[in-house]
Amino acid sequence: MSLLAIRDLTRRFGGLVAVDGVSFDVHEGTIKAVIGPNGAGKSTLFNLMTGFDRPDAGAVSFDGRDIVGMRPHKVVAAGISRTFQNTQLFEELTALENVLVGMHTRLRTGLVGGALRMPWTVAEERRALERASYLLRLVGAEQYAQTHAADIPHGMRRLLEIARALAAEPRLLLLDEPAAGLNNFETQSLSKTLYKIRDEGVTLVVVEHDMGLVMEVSEEIVVIDQGRKIAEGPPLLIQKDAAVIEAYLGEEGAYV
Ligand SMILES: Nc1ncnc2c1ncn2[C@@H]1O[C@H](COP(=O)(O)OP(=O)(O)OP(=O)(O)O)[C@@H](O)[C@H]1O
Ligand SMILES: [Mg+2]
Structure with a gap:
């Protein structure tokens, strides 16, 4: 079941379209990763999902309820x-x-x-x-x-x-680069922690640059580039996706 549904979400800053018509679903009980180059719009997406910012267009529905325009503390109270x-x-x-x-x-x-x-x-x-x-x-x-x-x-x-x-006590937990600055040992323990959280019934969306962690923990990955969703799917398919390799992972597979 889709716990979170993002539809045609758009946020402009002046002439820059930081989030450009992004849609995806997050299914209950799963871990989803959002990846993309620096400045792709990942944190902006989180801000739009948590009441820290408002979209110019589009919808964010959580458990069937539209949460766009809710204040951050109300979003927390909603789960x-x-x-x-x-x-x-x-x-x-x-x-x-x-x-x-x-x-x-x-x-x-x-x-x-x-x-x-x-x-x-x-x-x-x-x-x-x-x-x-x-x-x-x-x-x-x-x-x-x-x-x-x-x-x-x-x-x-x-x-x-x-x-x-x-x-x-959220039903959905959004983590913005949880592995940033962690050493290998800490990153390993983070991935175990993410599984434990998921096993407690919490759904997770993780923005992360550490591709080892992303490929290990996520069931599905959304790839954002210059505000647009360019791919979505399970890790093995994302690693082979031509558009993703060109935009982000690099010809040499630098991140995988
Ligand atoms: N409040 C703001 N005002 C103007 N521009 C903004 C604002 N917030 C973000 N931006 C711009 O929107 C774009 C997306 O930024 P965002 O922080 O969402 O990227 P990101 O994918 O999280 O990048 P990173 O991986 O570096 O954290 C960037 O070009 C950024 O400069
Ligand atoms: Mg960011």
């Missing part, structure tokens, strides 16, 4: 969480606290700052702490639970961001 290309953590808070803040949309108080000072019942607080610890374990960041985000190494920060996004 879509995301991470950003540049990590956006609360530097003065610990890893555990960052995850707790990510829960605020699911808890009674609505304000971010309130998440740490909220009138939780003892039972709610215990459940929230248990869930936050669980999510830190899920991404492999539990040893940093009590460390301030500012003092956590880069690779772990990226994993922590995923835990924080999961705290909102």
Whole structure:
């Protein structure tokens, strides 16, 4: 079943068409990758799917409901969480606290700052702490639970961001270059984490330049070039697609 349906999505910045009539579906319970050269329009696409930007034309439907024009926090409440290309953590808070803040949309108080000072019942607080610890374990960041985000190494920060996004209990998780700056070992552990998240019933869309990771984890790949979708299909077909090789993967197969 199609959880997310993107139809003819278009976003112009002045004369530049950053996203140009893009359509694709994301099926529930799958991992889909979005790839394409720098400036292809991938992050813009994510912004259009999460209320951070509005399209000039086209539709984004999530679970049958049009979400274009919804504010970002409403999109989160509807069931879509995301991470950003540049990590956006609360530097003065610990890893555990960052995850707790990510829960605020699911808890009674609505304000971010309130998440740490909220009138939780003892039972709610215990459940929230248990869930936050669980999510830190899920991404492999539990040893940093009590460390301030500012003092956590880069690779772990990226994993922590995923835990924080999961705290909102999304049905769909959008990750913008989760492997950027990770070493090989961290990238391997990231791919296992993505499978674990998928196995928990969360559908994933991953924008990523690391082709090893993309080819390993994704069931389907959408290729974007200069705002346009130029190919879509399973990894093995994408690797052989002439338009993709020309636009992105390189004659030498530089990325695969
Ligand atoms: N707010 C904006 N105003 C003007 N131009 C923008 C804006 N946001 C993005 N762009 C332009 O739109 C195009 C697509 O940018 P986008 O960030 O979506 O690319 P990307 O595929 O995520 O690239 P990368 O792989 O480098 O992250 C680029 O040419 C970019 O300069
Ligand atoms: Mg980007």
